[in-house]
Amino acid sequence: MSKVELMAAAGASLQYREWLSHERRARLSVRGAQLALLLVFLVLWEVLPKAQIVNPLFTSYPSALWPTFLELLPDTPRQPGILTGILTHTWFTVFATIIGFTAAMVLGIVIAAALWWWNGLYKVLDPYLVVANAMPKTAFVPIFYIWLGATLSIYGMSLAISLFIAILMIYSGFQGVDPNKIKLAQTFGATKAQVLTKVILPGSIPTLIAALKVNVGLSLVGVVVGEFQAANIGLGYLIQYGSQIFKLNIVMTAITILAIVSSV
Template sequence: MVTPTPPPAGREPSPAYREWQSRQRRRRQRILLTRLALLVAFLVLWEVLAKTHVVNPMLTSYPSALWPTFLDLLHNGKLLMHTWVTFKATLIGFMLSMVIGIGVAAGLWWSDFAHKVLDPFLVVANAMPKIAFVPIFYIWLGSEYSVYGMAVAIAVFVTIMVVYDGFQSIDPNKIKLARTLGASRAQVLRLVVMPGSVPTLVAALKMNIGLALVGVIVGEFQSASAGLGFLIVNGSQVFQLNVVMTAIVVLGLLSGLMYLVIARIEAAMAKRYA
């Protein structure tokens, strides 16, 4: 379908454009309603299967049992504390991964020699199972900071490779024009490469927030004394499946909220650099 051209500023939209906008609104509403219907169907199916013992409720719990557990954890302050610990670690790991990843990618773009030397090491490091680093980080960084180390270890290598590929995809004619006009290599990076790589940087943000959260949860599984990962492991050890499932649901909500924030950033950047 061809998208109608938006009207110039100050002019009334055409009937065709208004009709297209109306179709887009209806489509967004259908998508939202379908999402809600799928979620409700999943919860109802989960409840029915557990209540009728098609699946063992001792192993899966069920939605109506999670709400009292959620309220209990909320009232005694444990849920907010554990959620905050996980969120803080994810945010720190996410920011460190983005800063390190963009910095290293810029260095690889700056020096083709460095890229040729380091590229196989980056590929191998990215392919390694990061959970193998948990005991090393625990010894090096301690129980608290090893969680941040895991978040960075899981997210940073993907960030480097994705951002570097974005830098390399910039139109070479634009770079050549900037150099012809007297721009230094640093100016080309700052004024041409970085702004031209905004879609790639946003894609890296979207991947990085999820990977950082995975790293934090893996770290909390192994060595933490607080956080949603710790709550899940602790609940499973004492066979409190309601606590485990409640923590998993909260973890899903947290990841969804962080993704929505990144989506807002993506929309704002798209308008600015359209």
């Protein structure tokens, strides 16, 4: 390699290092701003109730959450309406979310594939899917409670909230696959099933990932809404119970755990 080429390579390497350094500083700046915003929120949350600017009965404050968590930690907590520890409540909510999320994604993929396979079926069902997705699912909580009972109604709410958006998102992803790829596969003699499994599904991976991200949150929302009405266990039940007896420490502790679960 000539001297000029070595100098060019060295220059490019220097520029690349400078770019990496700039990107690293940008990431650190974003993380720092995020942490600073969280810190400001926690400080205000702590100071305003203690200064009586905000009624602490309505907001609690961060320093009260850890003692409340420890109080609720044993499986026989010292609260008359709470029968199990907070970790058991958390696990019940997480488990119900996993069940609802898994069912919504599996059914969403299967139904979207059926709609893609029989396009006429999609034309018939499209307005009903749109209406079902737009309806406020919380209106069905009492009905699910009567139909399914206390426990299964929670899974039903999780599925109802997340299923229809999953169907619409995944079907939209199927329709967004490059038609030239489909024609190419058909030119080489691919059957409709092969087009679905070899072209449509792989080509819809970004949409499937987006649906996964959306449905995790929606499934959790469905579980918590179901627990408000039907359960005597779960974080939703803790929030409902704490609000009924005006113990905001319990409510805020459960909400904080929900926030942590949502961010995982």
